[in-house]
Amino acid sequence: MSTEGRSVELTSATRALESAGFVRLVVRADGDALAASGLLASALTADETPFQVTVGRTVAERSERVRTPTGDDDVTIVLGSANGTDDDTVVHLPATDRPATLEAVDYVREIGSNPDPVLALAGVVASGGEPGAGESEWLLEAARDRGLLEQRPGVAVPTADTVDGLAHTTRVRAPWSGDLGATRDALDDIAGDDPDSLTDDDHRTVGSLVALDVVGAEEAADVAATTIGRVLRPYATPDRPFATLGGFADVLEATARTEPGTGAALAMGHDVTDPALSAWRDRGRRAHAALAEETTGRYDGLFVVSVDDGPVEAVARIAADYLSPEPAVLAVGTGEAAVVTRDALPLGATVEGIARELEEAESDTERTTDSDTDPGTEPGSDSSTSATYDVGHRRGYLRYDPGVDESTIIATVRDLL
Structure with a gap:
C-alpha cells in the first residue's frame, strides 16, 4: 500500500474506530471528497457502525461541525481541511496534495474493507486525475477484471x-x-x-x-x-x-x-x-452561459474571468481546461471567487493567505465606514470579517464581503499565487 502523501497514521486512525459507537463524516464540497465519503460509508455499513455524512462548503463550516460536542463514543472523520480538536476522536484526512479518494481507499483497506473501484476511480477523475494513473492503476485493473468498466x-x-x-x-x-x-x-x-x-x-x-x-x-x-x-x-x-x-x-x-x-x-x-x-x-x-458572457483579463501566470451569474468553480475549471493560456485561473463572482491551477502544487497555504488578505481589506473598508458614520466610535469596534475559504486538489474557493471590489481580489491573488 502506498504511503505517498499520507496525512494520518492509519493504524492510529483505525484504533479510533474500534470503539466508536457513532461516526460523523464531515466532508469537503467536491466530487473527490464525496466519492471518498461514499467509500468510508460503505465500510462503516459493512461493519454495522452507524454514521452521518455532512458536507461543509468552507474550512470554517467544517471546523464548526468538528467542534460541535458529540457523544462519548463518537468519532469524527474529516475529509478536507478543518481546524478542530486534535485528539483521538477526530481523524483528519486533509487530502490537499493528493485526491481524497486515494486517502479513503487506504483507510478503507486498513480497516479490512474492499473499496468500490468504480466509485474510487470516479473520485480520482473528479479531482482532475486520470483513471489508472499512478496509485489508481490497481483500481482500474480491478474494475476491468470484474467487468465493471469497458x-x-x-x-x-x-x-x-x-x-x-x-x-x-x-x-x-x-x-x-x-x-x-x-x-x-x-x-x-x-x-x-x-x-x-x-x-x-x-x-x-x-x-x-x-x-x-x-x-x-x-x-x-x-x-x-x-x-x-x-x-x-x-x-x-x-x-x-x-x-x-x-x-x-x-x-x-x-x-x-x-x-x-x-x-x-x-x-x-x-x-x-x-x-x-x-x-x-x-x-x-449556468457555467457555459456565464462563459458566453465572459469578461477576461490576462496577467503573468494568471487568467481572470469575471462572472456575473454562474458557478465560479465550474467556470474556473472549464477556463483552465480549455480557454486559459496561463497555468492558473481566477473566476470572480459577487462575493465569491475560485482559483484553479493546472500545476500540481499545494494551494492550501496560498488560498488561506488570500482569505486573510481579503479579511484585512474588509476590515479596512468597515473601519472607514465606521469612522465616517460615527466619529465617536472606535473604528471597527462593531465590525466582523467574513472572508473564508476552501481548498482541494489543485483548486481553491473564496467567500468574502461583496463590497470588496474585483481589482482587490485580482491584486491579492496575483501577489500570493
Missing part, C-alpha cells in the same frame, strides 16, 4: 443520450456547449433519437466531431487539445446509473456544490439519479 469510443458524459450529455457537461467546452439545440445541430443527427442504437462507429464519429469543434473554437487555448483527449475513449459503466466513469465524476462534482445531500446519497449508492442529473444539467447550463 473502454469504448466516444465522449465521457453521464447520460446515454449523447446530445444531452454534451450540452450540459462541464468537462467539454465547445461553441455549442450549454445549448441543447445547438449541440444537436452540431452532431448533425449522428446521435439519433435512440441512444441505444449508437454503434462504436457512431461513438467514434461523435468523438471526432467534438474534438474538432473544441480545438477549432476561436476562444480555445492550446491546452484544449490536451484536455479533450482526456474526455475521449471513455470507460463505460454498464452496471451503474451513469453511462461513463467521467460522466459519473461530473455529476459528483455538480451535486457536491449545488445539492450536497443528493451528492452524499449518490456516493453512498442510493437511487437519486434523477435529482442528481437535474442538478448537473442546471450547473452545466
Whole structure:
C-alpha cells in the first residue's frame, strides 16, 4: 500500500474506530471528497457502525461541525481541511496534495474493507486525475477484471443520450456547449433519437466531431487539445446509473456544490439519479452561459474571468481546461471567487493567505465606514470579517464581503499565487 502523501497514521486512525459507537463524516464540497465519503460509508455499513455524512462548503463550516460536542463514543472523520480538536476522536484526512479518494481507499483497506473501484476511480477523475494513473492503476485493473468498466469510443458524459450529455457537461467546452439545440445541430443527427442504437462507429464519429469543434473554437487555448483527449475513449459503466466513469465524476462534482445531500446519497449508492442529473444539467447550463458572457483579463501566470451569474468553480475549471493560456485561473463572482491551477502544487497555504488578505481589506473598508458614520466610535469596534475559504486538489474557493471590489481580489491573488 502506498504511503505517498499520507496525512494520518492509519493504524492510529483505525484504533479510533474500534470503539466508536457513532461516526460523523464531515466532508469537503467536491466530487473527490464525496466519492471518498461514499467509500468510508460503505465500510462503516459493512461493519454495522452507524454514521452521518455532512458536507461543509468552507474550512470554517467544517471546523464548526468538528467542534460541535458529540457523544462519548463518537468519532469524527474529516475529509478536507478543518481546524478542530486534535485528539483521538477526530481523524483528519486533509487530502490537499493528493485526491481524497486515494486517502479513503487506504483507510478503507486498513480497516479490512474492499473499496468500490468504480466509485474510487470516479473520485480520482473528479479531482482532475486520470483513471489508472499512478496509485489508481490497481483500481482500474480491478474494475476491468470484474467487468465493471469497458473502454469504448466516444465522449465521457453521464447520460446515454449523447446530445444531452454534451450540452450540459462541464468537462467539454465547445461553441455549442450549454445549448441543447445547438449541440444537436452540431452532431448533425449522428446521435439519433435512440441512444441505444449508437454503434462504436457512431461513438467514434461523435468523438471526432467534438474534438474538432473544441480545438477549432476561436476562444480555445492550446491546452484544449490536451484536455479533450482526456474526455475521449471513455470507460463505460454498464452496471451503474451513469453511462461513463467521467460522466459519473461530473455529476459528483455538480451535486457536491449545488445539492450536497443528493451528492452524499449518490456516493453512498442510493437511487437519486434523477435529482442528481437535474442538478448537473442546471450547473452545466449556468457555467457555459456565464462563459458566453465572459469578461477576461490576462496577467503573468494568471487568467481572470469575471462572472456575473454562474458557478465560479465550474467556470474556473472549464477556463483552465480549455480557454486559459496561463497555468492558473481566477473566476470572480459577487462575493465569491475560485482559483484553479493546472500545476500540481499545494494551494492550501496560498488560498488561506488570500482569505486573510481579503479579511484585512474588509476590515479596512468597515473601519472607514465606521469612522465616517460615527466619529465617536472606535473604528471597527462593531465590525466582523467574513472572508473564508476552501481548498482541494489543485483548486481553491473564496467567500468574502461583496463590497470588496474585483481589482482587490485580482491584486491579492496575483501577489500570493
